[in-house]
Amino acid sequence: MxxxxxxxxxxxxxxxxxxxxxxxxxxxxxxxxxxxxxxxxxxxxxxxxxxxxxxxxxxxxxxxxxxxxxxxxxxxxxxxxxxxDEATETLRQQYESRVDELSAMLEDIEPVELEEETTAHEVWGLSSAGSIAARTSKLIGEAAGEVVLVVGSDGVVTDALIESLNEATERGISVLVGTVSEDIREQLQSRVTDINVFVSELKWLHESENSESDDNVTIERILLVDRDTILLSSLDPSTAEEHAVFGRGFDNGLVVLTRRLMASGLLSSQDPGWN
Amino acid sequence: MxxxxxxxxxxxxxxxxxxxxxxxxxxxxxxxxxxxxxxxxxxxxxxxxxxxxxxxxxxxxxxxxxxxxxxxxxxxxxxxxxxxDEATETLRQQYESRVDELSAMLEDIEPVELEEETTAHEVWGLSSAGSIAARTSKLIGEAAGEVVLVVGSDGVVTDALIESLNEATERGISVLVGTVSEDIREQLQSRVTDINVFVSELKWLHESENSESDDNVTIERILLVDRDTILLSSLDPSTAEEHAVFGRGFDNGLVVLTRRLMASGLLSSQDPGWN
DNA sequence: TAACAGATTCACTCAGTTAATCACACAAGG
DNA sequence: CCTTGTGTGATTAACTGAGTGAATCTGTTA
Known part of the structure; x- marks a missing residue:
């Protein structure tokens, strides 16, 4: 309807x-x-x-x-x-000014005791498609050498993402992207220069997860940055919400797992039988 | 404090x-x-x-x-x-998308019965500094031949206003601005090309209004467009809010009054004794 | 002028929401 | 086993907003 x-x-x-x-x-x-x-x-x-x-x-x-x-x-x-026009502009400005004001205040306040230990081995969860997208861009922007990204649907490919990727390749970062469809592959290949995009046959990622357990949640993004930071998000079909886990640290369990996964995927991509 | x-x-x-x-x-x-x-x-x-x-x-x-x-x-x-950064960006985007969505919906809905009579002789009141500023810009943008503006404080002189004025002069509109201070006069004269700015001695506008009655509200803006549209705003010192009246129609009482006022002001400005 | 009709404001009730407190189940460590 | 601290859920109190009707004010008509 x-x-x-x-x-x-x-x-x-x-x-x-x-x-x-x-x-x-x-x-x-x-x-x-x-x-x-x-x-x-x-x-x-x-x-x-x-x-x-x-x-x-x-x-x-x-x-x-x-x-x-x-x-x-x-x-x-x-x-x-x-x-x-006037109404939306007015609303927009009111909101902008509030956010700006808030931003200024929080910057003033923030300094409290900060005794930071190594953040290694921690895994954090975050929700909201918007903020996951923001985090994705941020991490790509902070990459030092390598970005590996798997996009699970075209909802992931936003202008902001394209921009982040282009900005990364310009910095000399190696960017490797895996997609699920030829459509997305073409779109990315054409809009991002110096990018390596391939269509993945990772059926086991996107198809119904065996039988029982998971009510077929789908992987939305996998982002591995410099082999030591991972962002992995999935789409809950019942609520249509996107949830993500975020881990950092070279020997973080989640990072290690994903690194292995990606490595095997990358090797496979060189394999003729892999499509 | x-x-x-x-x-x-x-x-x-x-x-x-x-x-x-x-x-x-x-x-x-x-x-x-x-x-x-x-x-x-x-x-x-x-x-x-x-x-x-x-x-x-x-x-x-x-x-x-x-x-x-x-x-x-x-x-x-x-x-x-x-x-x-992520937080404010997330908030901002959520808001933006809502405003956009709303905007689209209202555009769809708007068409209802519209049997318009002449809007002449009506005077409308509106509040909120933001929306008054927006209306100011809009009216300047719609001017066909002449814009007369009196700015009562430097709070009026925003980037958006400057832009509107420049855009108007480029369209060949005659722009005449009166100010209360030499500071504002200089600022406007330098930032807007082909503009005529003068410092007004309209003390009776800005000084304490005689004695009784008005608890010294100050005039914030007077805008007369094409001699048939008027926007007049004042600043309530007790609440720090800006309120405006808006009238359209060549023979609208308020418009006529203001036109006479401006005319006398303009004439006086040519008068050497007027400063 | 008196009476009237509509416009406008005000005061009140009711329901849903949120703040605030409490009681309890659970896990880790001594 | 007890103690300490984490996490969940239920309960109550305070508040906010929706909804309604009476009181006030306005201009108009008889």
Whole structure:
């Protein structure tokens, strides 16, 4: 049913998004309603937005304070939403400034006792596709000599990733990428210079894991940097979430395992029978 | 007391910002605490963050799902915040994608009944410095022939404004700007080509408004575009908020008033005795 | 002017969420 | 075996927001 969505559904989703962006339900509903009218009174908004008319005023007041709505102080009052461009720009700027402010503060605070031991042998878990992607780029950017990457789906191949890879090859880093499909292989080969991409036949990685146990989670990325840092993420089909483990240290168990794996994969790739 | 802030205050503010960015109090506190440590256990976090230890686990779980924290599944569990860069980047991207998605949806929805009458004689009010600035730029960008602007403080002179003005002069628009200080005048004259900037002696605009009534609000901007559109904003000293009125239509009362005002100001500016 | 209708504000109830505390199961070490 | 500390879950209290109706204000009409 993707692609076919009732206007009502879309509206509901927009309300949800607005709420995630910090608005209350009434505020979100009123704004969406106002976005559909050149201008409107409390009554009109109340009808369209399906909110108690008596609360429209509160909601609009908040929206006005946030710079999303303008008010005509007549009787009855008229309201109208600022243009879509202005609204998104306003929201964006508010958020940017908050993040910047926060960033500055945290930089100020950070200095506390820091007695660091060797981080070796540790394995950390992290979630959220966004932050895993960010970590991927960061690690590629920090590579000293070699990057080995296996991409499990085309969702991994973002502009940011391409950029990271190009930046790495320019630094003289050896970049070797394995993919699951010819499509992805071609795309990477053409967009990244001096890269070595091959289509992997690692069926045992992507096909149903034998029979029992794992409810067929799929490997999304494997990243091995300088043979001592590993990022491995998988896609949980039930929740559609991406989870990753991250390890560092040449003799970290996970790193060793993956290194062996990659080594065997690399050898196989030279093998004619390997495709 | 600005500039001198206890680490504790800063921490509290950071927590507040994080909450505005969508985190709960515990989540925010834990993240700030973790930002001060290379890594930490639930107990350490609980001590620093001043949150019940038994609730740290929940909070961290949420943070991990949002991509802000990574977890080492040992005993005891160890937690650590992703780097500041990664964190802000993650937050930024989440927000960006939401705004983009929202933008797309609202564009889809907007078409509802639109029977527009003449918008003349209406005066609209809007708040939020950010959105007033956005509106200012938008109006300058839409100018057909003439822009008259009075800036009441240097807070108005942003890069975005400079850009709008330059873009306007390049289109052949006549741009005339009045300022309150020689500083601002020089800055504008140097950064915008083909602009006419003068220092206004409009004391009656900026000085205490006579005696009673207004608790000395100050005029922040006056923008008159093509002699038929006006944006006038003032700064409320008690709340430090900027409020604006916006009117369109050649015979709109507010527009007429301002046009007369500007006209007299412009004439005076030619007058040697006017400074 | 009096009465009226709609517009607007305010105060209140109810429900869901979150903060805060507690009780308990579990593991490691003495 | 007891002690210490970790981790999970249940419970209560405080708060926030949704929803509703009464009170106030406005302009209009009889």
């Amino acid at each position: 993707v692609g076919t969505m009732s206007s009502d559904d879309t509206q509901q989703q927009a309300v949800g998004l607005l709420q995630q962006l910090g608005l209350k339900e009434y505020e979100a509903k009123c704004f969406v309603a106002l976005s559909r009218l050149p201008k409107g009174t409390a009554k009109q908004i109340s009808d369209i937005a399906d909110t108690p008319r008596t609360r429209v005023y509160d909601a609009i007041r908040v929206l006005e304070a946030k710079g999303l709505v303008e008010i005509q102080h007549s009787s009855p009052q008229q309201f109208r939403a600022v243009s879509l | 600005v500039g001198t802030m206890s680490s504790d205050d800063t921490q509290q503010q950071a927590v507040g910002l994080l909450q505005q960015l969508g985190l709960k109090e515990y989540e925010a506190k834990c993240f700030v605490a973790l930002s001060r440590l290379p890594k930490g256990t639930a107990k350490q976090i609980s001590d620093i963050a001043d949150t019940p230890r038994t609730r740290v686990y929940d909070a961290i779980r949420v943070l991990e799902a949002k991509g802000l924290v990574e977890i080492q599944h040992s005993s005891p569990q160890q937690f650590r915040a992703v780097s500041l």
